[in-house]
Amino acid sequence: MTAHPIPVIIDCDTGVDDALALLFAVRHPGLDVRAITCVAGNTDVDGVVRNTLTVLEQAGAGDIPVARGAERPLVEPARSAKHVHGQDGMGDLGLPAPTRRPVDVDAVTLLRREILASPRPVTLIPTAPLTNIALLLRTHPEVVRNIERIVFMGGAVATGNATPVAEFNVWHDPEAAAVLLTAGVPITMYGLDVFKRVLVPAADVQRLRASSEPRLRMAGELLAHRDPATSGDPTPTGGLGDAGAVCAVVDPGGLGTELLPVEVSLAPGATRGQTIVDRRPRPGEAEIHEGERELTLVDVGLDVDVERYVKLWLSVVEGD
Numbered sequence: 001m002t003a004h005p006i007p008v009i010i011d012c013d014t015g016v017d018d019a020l021a022l023l024f025a026v027r028h029p030g031l032d033v034r035a036i037t038c039v040a041g042n043t044d045v046d047g048v049v050r051n052t053l054t055v056l057e058q059a060g061a062g063d064i065p066v067a068r069g070a071e072r073p074l075v076e077p078a079r080s081a082k083h084v085h086g087q088d089g090m091g092d093l094g095l096p097a098p099t100r101r102p103v104d105v106d107a108v109t110l111l112r113r114e115i116l117a118s119p120r121p122v123t124l125i126p127t128a129p130l131t132n133i134a135l136l137l138r139t140h141p142e143v144v145r146n147i148e149r150i151v152f153m154g155g156a157v158a159t160g161n162a163t164p165v166a167e168f169n170v171w172h173d174p175e176a177a178a179v180l181l182t183a184g185v186p187i188t189m190y191g192l193d194v195f196k197r198v199l200v201p202a203a204d205v206q207r208l209r210a211s212s213e214p215r216l217r218m219a220g221e222l223l224a225h226r227d228p229a230t231s232g233d234p235t236p237t238g239g240l241g242d243a244g245a246v247c248a249v250v251d252p253g254g255l256g257t258e259l260l261p262v263e264v265s266l267a268p269g270a271t272r273g274q275t276i277v278d279r280r281p282r283p284g285e286a287e288i289h290e291g292e293r294e295l296t297l298v299d300v301g302l303d304v305d306v307e308r309y310v311k312l313w314l315s316v317v318e319g320d
Contacts, residue, residue: 005032007118008249009111011069013041013128013169014051016222017241019090020313021127022052023219025246026061028316034122035114036066037107040078041128041172045071048128051090053098058215065114066100069107070131073173093221107132112140121148123249126180127242129169130154134176137183149186153245155262155275156192157300162273167192170264171273178264181296188257190245191275194304198247200238204314219317240313247309248301254312256303261295 008031012018025033036056038048049068056064072078103110111132115122124147126133133150136143154169154177162171170177181187200223208220223238240247248255258279265274277300283292 005030006249007032007034007120007122009035009114009122009124011037011039011126011128011132012052013039013048014055015042016090016225017243018127019055019222020240020243021246022055023059024243024313024316026056026059028250030250033064034118035110036064037069037111037132039069039128039132040071045069049102050098053100054095057098057100058218065103065110067103067105067107067110070135073129073131074134074175076173079172108135108139111136112143115143115146118146121146123148124150125246125249126152127245129172130176130180131173134179137179144184147185150183151188151190151245151249153190153195153242155189157277158193161192165271166273170275174264174266174273178266181262188299190248190301194301195241195244197304198240198244198306198309200240200310202237205236205238216318243313244309247312251312254305254308255301257299257301259297260300262298263295
């Protein structure tokens with residue numbers, strides 16, 4: 001596993017579950033985290049930078065460059081998810097301020113530099129609104145030649161969370177998500193349909209919360225904050241959320257996907273930000289009468305081996 005680690009760059013809006021993803025990524029021996037870029041989303045971009053550096057410090061991560069990116073979407077104003085992630089974006093756990101500092105270049109510059117410098121094609125893992133990625137693709141299209149795949153957490157086939165049909169990351173910047181679909185590289189969509197299913201059992205959450213190791217205690221508290229509160233059990237389970245997308249890079253066999261046409265609704269109104277996934281077995285009347293449109297084919301996550309990813313995440317985060 002460690003002979004040829006996968007070079008990855010994570011673009012995040014840390015964020016409780018982004019933090020769970022980072023904890024896993026920096027400790028997995030099969031991943032070479034070349035950079036982390038930050039974008040406004042769950043909280044403002046400066047808060048995202050702070051939270052990202054805090055997680056890296058708590059995780060004992062190596063010297064991974066972290067860069068500040070876009071502070072608002074391409075078109076829309078910034079709209080945070082502090083009601084979900086807390087006022088500081090990290091569950092208001094009162095974690096110490098980081099001593100690490102971001103690099104002195106912006107996110108797009110760092111993305112370009114690290115992608116082109118990688119000896120092997122890079123896998124991008126955006127777990128946030130896709131503003132930085134869209135700016136990269138439009139400003140430096142030459143990076144595509146050294147991108148292996150983009151595995152993004154975003155979208156939904158069935159039900160949204162920001163709106164009845166739109167998932168938060170795509171809804172936050174629909175134009176950026178539409179640009180992503182023009183990247184010309186293989187894309188995997190780790191959307192809400194699988195995202196919501198990967199829950200860490202309550203006993204594991206409690207074990208982590210009770211740990212004497214600060215890193216594990218933080219992991220437990222973050223998981224407890226992500227309790228979906230669906231079981232009525234006073235002992236919280238914890239959603240892995242974005243961390244599942246990183247698990248899918250390490251262990252793609254745990255994610256059941258289907259290659260399907262996907263587009264993003266950009267029209268104002270109730271469907272804005274919806275990822276429209278065409279699961280029909282044959283063209284319908286619209287295509288017959290108006291002609292078929294060429295849409296990007298995306299590996300859409302439709303099923304997930306929950307126990308497999310939970311065990312994987314726990315084994316890495318709790319491992320020595």
